[in-house]
Every structure is written in structure tokens, then in C-alpha cells.
Amino acid sequence: MALSSKRCEWSPVFVLLLLAHSATSLVEDGLLPNGDFEAPPPGGFSSEVGVSEGVATIPSWKSNGTVEIVESGQKQGGMILIVPQGAHAVRLGNDAEISQEIAVDKGSLYSITFSAARTCAQLESLNVSVPPASQNIDLQTLYSVQGWDSYAWAFQAEDDNVRVVFKNTGMEDDPTCGPIIDNIAIKKLLVPDKAKDNAVVNGDFEEGPWMFRNASLGVLLPTNLDEETSSLPGWIVESNRAVRYIDSYHFSVPGSKRAIELLSGKEGIISQMVETKPNKPYRLTFSLGHAGDSCKRPLAIMAFAGDQAQNIHYTPDSNSTFQSANLNFTAKAERTRVAFYSVYYNTRTDDMSSLCGPVVDDVRVEQSGCNCISPRFLGLILVWSILLFI
Ligand SMILES: *[C@@H]1O[C@H](CO)[C@@H](O)[C@H](O)[C@H]1NC(C)=O
Numbered sequence: 001m002a003l004s005s006k007r008c009e010w011s012p013v014f015v016l017l018l019l020a021h022s023a024t025s026l027v028e029d030g031l032l033p034n035g036d037f038e039a040p041p042p043g044g045f046s047s048e049v050g051v052s053e054g055v056a057t058i059p060s061w062k063s064n065g066t067v068e069i070v071e072s073g074q075k076q077g078g079m080i081l082i083v084p085q086g087a088h089a090v091r092l093g094n095d096a097e098i099s100q101e102i103a104v105d106k107g108s109l110y111s112i113t114f115s116a117a118r119t120c121a122q123l124e125s126l127n128v129s130v131p132p133a134s135q136n137i138d139l140q141t142l143y144s145v146q147g148w149d150s151y152a153w154a155f156q157a158e159d160d161n162v163r164v165v166f167k168n169t170g171m172e173d174d175p176t177c178g179p180i181i182d183n184i185a186i187k188k189l190l191v192p193d194k195a196k197d198n199a200v201v202n203g204d205f206e207e208g209p210w211m212f213r214n215a216s217l218g219v220l221l222p223t224n225l226d227e228e229t230s231s232l233p234g235w236i237v238e239s240n241r242a243v244r245y246i247d248s249y250h251f252s253v254p255g256s257k258r259a260i261e262l263l264s265g266k267e268g269i270i271s272q273m274v275e276t277k278p279n280k281p282y283r284l285t286f287s288l289g290h291a292g293d294s295c296k297r298p299l300a301i302m303a304f305a306g307d308q309a310q311n312i313h314y315t316p317d318s319n320s321t322f323q324s325a326n327l328n329f330t331a332k333a334e335r336t337r338v339a340f341y342s343v344y345y346n347t348r349t350d351d352m353s354s355l356c357g358p359v360v361d362d363v364r365v366e367q368s369g370c371n372c373i374s375p376r377f378l379g380l381i382l383v384w385s386i387l388l389f390i
């Protein structure tokens with residue numbers, strides 16, 4: 001029926017457009033082409049590649065500067081280089097970069113997940129960009145004892161074809177002291193609709209960056225003050241340090257498949273501005289849990305809602321891995337800030353150094369009760385006034 005309408009005639013232009021569109025296929029969620037650097041370069045794996053500028057010797061990638069494929073077990077000055085996954089990764093020398101062009105859905109929000117490890121530099125950081133958007137990701141803090149971590153960064157696609165660039169902006173005396181990167185993946189993010197009875201967007205944290213099914217370290221969400229381009233839709237990470245996005249395959253998660261583990265005390269804060277009606281009473285409820293990662297107790301969080309703040313200790317009933325907590329507040333404005341951070345600096349008891357902390361999930365903000373006169377009370381008044389009048 002729709003096809004018979006004038007609008008949908010198969011005009012030659014339309015067919016051409018259709019063909020043009022299908023020529024470049026949109027990037028799919030998951031690993032980018034050769035995102036794990038396991039595809040052998042022409043001529044096989046050898047140590048130095050891409051020394052001559054702009055020559056694409058790493059399949060699917062363009063490189064500039066000293067970009068080297070490193071192999072697991074490879075040593076540098078007596079130190080074994082860390083390859084996060086598989087047998088190969090790339091190391092970016094001073095000012096070196098790798099990039100890949102991808103076809104995206106213009107206007108959509110995407111998140112890039114990648115793994116990175118430090119080598120010998122003291123101040124390693126990585127500039128991840130999809131021009132004109134970019135962010136410097138600080139690799140200085142080691143969150144896990146494995147020596148590498150996964151990070152996520154999000155961008156809004158301003159074009160149909162964009163270039164994802166990883167650049168080492170460092171200038172070390174030893175030009176090989178650059179970061180190692182591996183396992184680069186992408187995911188198109190959907191911003192969940194706001195539920196009628198919950199003012200929090202993505203309060204269950206189910207929408208977030210790509211996570212490999214078998215990656216057991218979770219994904220770090222570094223500082224991101226822009227709610228519009230957050231890897232965790234609805235939320236911002238407003239602290240210097242990262243929080244960890246965790247999955248139920250490797251951690252204890254209170255609800256469904258995903259949650260947030262707060263790390264580094266006050267230096268790891270997630271927050272959201274939720275819509276409220278001034279002077280109305282609200283209740284913030286959430287699950288507070290243990291990630292099941294042998295994190296040393298005590299665990300506690302500070303929860304904020306408007307001008308209310310509460311310190312809540314994790315004290316679950318029996319063998320549950322989480323408890324439910326709440327905080328009552330009266331909204332003072334049209335938008336109210338809800339925020340969480342860990343009260344303590346926790347580390348794992350098994351390695352004594354990986355950062356860990358309390359888990360937050362299923363965050364809700366609901367209007368609680370009503371200060372207005374109930375219909376029943378109104379009825380009573382009506383009856384009384386009728387009686388009095390008689
Ligand atoms: C390679 O990087 C250098 C220094 O950052 C820059 O001047 C040059 O234009 C780059 N070359 C290409 C082909 O991108």
C-alpha cells in the first residue's frame with residue numbers, strides 16, 4: 001500500500017542513492033577491522049613498521065611516526081612489554097599516531113573502547129580523537145595489577161566518514177617509551193528514554209561502552225564533563241580519576257548485566273542532573289553492592305541528591321552481594337544533581353594493589369508522596385461542610 005503512494009516511487013535518483021549508500025557499509029559494533037593488530041602486515045610481522053611517513057603497513061590502519069608492532073614476551077631494557085590481548089599490539093613512539101577511517105551514522109553517538117599499557121615513560125597519556133573532538137586520556141594511574149586497562153571515550157559523528165586517531169603526544173628522550181594500545185572496538189550508543197516513574201536516565205547502567213564478552217577487567221570511564229558525549233549515556237564522570245564499568249560475566253552486578261564500580265574515593269565521582277519539580281519531595285533509591293572481586297572491606301559510598309548527602313555503609317543481609325539504599329530530599333530547582341563517590345580508597349585483597357570499590361546500580365529518583373490534600377480528605381471536608389450547612 002505504501003509503495004503505491006507517489007512518495008515512494010523508485011525514481012532513478014533514489015536507486016542511485018541506495019546504491020551509493022550500500023557501497024560504504026557502516027561500521028559494526030565490536031572490534032574495528034584489525035583492531036587487535038593480529039592481522040599480519042604484508043611481508044609478515046617484523047619489528048619496525050611505518051617508519052616512513054604515512055605508509056600504511058599495518059593492515060586497515062594508517063600510521064605516521066614511529067609505530068611499532070610489539071609481540072607478547074618482547075623485552076625492552078629487561079622489562080617485558082605488556083600486550084593486553086592476543087600476541088600483538090602497537091606501540092606509539094614520540095608524536096606517532098595510527099588512524100583508521102570508518103563509515104558511521106552522521107549525528108549518532110559512538111563510544112570507542114581500547115586497551116592501553118604504559119612502557120617506560122613517567123607521564124604517558126594518549127590523545128584519542130575523531131576530529132574535531134578529542135580527549136587526552138591519562139595513562140599514569142595504574143588501576144589494575146595486570147599493567148594494562150581498557151578505557152572508553154565517546155564522540156558524536158559529525159560526518160558520514162570519520163577518522164579515529166590515536167596519538168602519543170609525549171616527547172621522551174627515549175622515543176620508544178610510548179604507550180602500547182590494543183583491542184580497539186566501537187559501539188553506537190542509544191540514549192535510553194526517560195521512564196515515567198524515574199527521573200534518572202540510564203539508571204540501571206545497561207547502556208554503555210562496548211565490552212568484550214571475555215574481557216575480565218571491566219572498562220574505565222575517564223573524566224568526562226560533557227553529558228552529550230558520554231560513554232555512559234545520561235551520566236558524567238566529574239572527577240580526575242576514572243570509574244569502572246563492570247559486567248555480570250566477571251563481577252557481581254545487582255541488576256541485569258551492567259553496573260558501576262566506584263574507585264579512588266572522592267577522586268571518582270559519577271553524577272547526573274535529573275529533572276525535578278521545585279519544592280516537591282523525592283526519594284533517591286539505588287542498589288549498593290560488592291563487585292565480588294575480593295575488594296577489601298569496609299565499603300561505603302556518599303550519595304548526594306540536591307542539598308542532601310548521606311554516607312551509607314555496605315552491610316548486606318546474609319549472603320546477598322548488594323543491598324538497597326535510599327535518600328529523601330526536597331527538590332529546590334527544576335534540575336537536581338544526583339551523585340555518588342566511594343568513601344574509602346579500596347584495593348583488592350588478592351593482589352593488594354588493583355583499585356576497587358563499592359558498586360552502584362539501579363538508581364531511581366521518584367516523587368515521594370504528595371503534600372497536597374488527598375481526594376479522600378477533600379471528600380471528608382465536603383461532607384462536613386454539607387452537614388454544617390444543613
Ligand atoms: C605526520 O606527523 C607530522 C608531525 O605530527 C605532521 O607534520 C605530518 O603532516 C604528518 N603526516 C601525515 C601524512 O599525516
Ligand SMILES: *[C@@H]1O[C@H](CO)[C@@H](O)[C@H](O)[C@H]1NC(C)=O
Binds near residue numbers: 084086214
Ligand atoms: C576473547 O575472545 C576472542 C574471540 O573468541 C579471542 O580472539 C580473544 O583472544 C579473547 N580475548 C581474551 C582477552 O581472552
Ligand SMILES: *[C@@H]1O[C@H](CO)[C@@H](O)[C@H](O)[C@H]1NC(C)=O
Binds near residue numbers: 127129134135136167
Ligand atoms: C589531540 O590531537 C588533536 C589533533 O592532533 C588536537 O587538535 C587536539 O587539540 C588534541 N587534544 C588534546 C585534548 O590535547
Ligand SMILES: *[C@@H]1O[C@H](CO)[C@@H](O)[C@H](O)[C@H]1NC(C)=O
Binds near residue numbers: 318319320
Ligand atoms: C546463602 O548461601 C547458601 C549457600 O550458597 C544457601 O544455601 C543459603 O540459602 C543462602 N542464604 C540466603 C538467606 O540466601
Ligand SMILES: *[C@@H]1O[C@H](CO)[C@@H](O)[C@H](O)[C@H]1NC(C)=O
Binds near residue numbers: 283326327328368
Ligand atoms: C525516606 O522516607 C521513607 C518514608 O517516607 C522512609 O521509609 C525511609 O526510611 C526514608 N529514608 C531515609 C534514608 O531516611
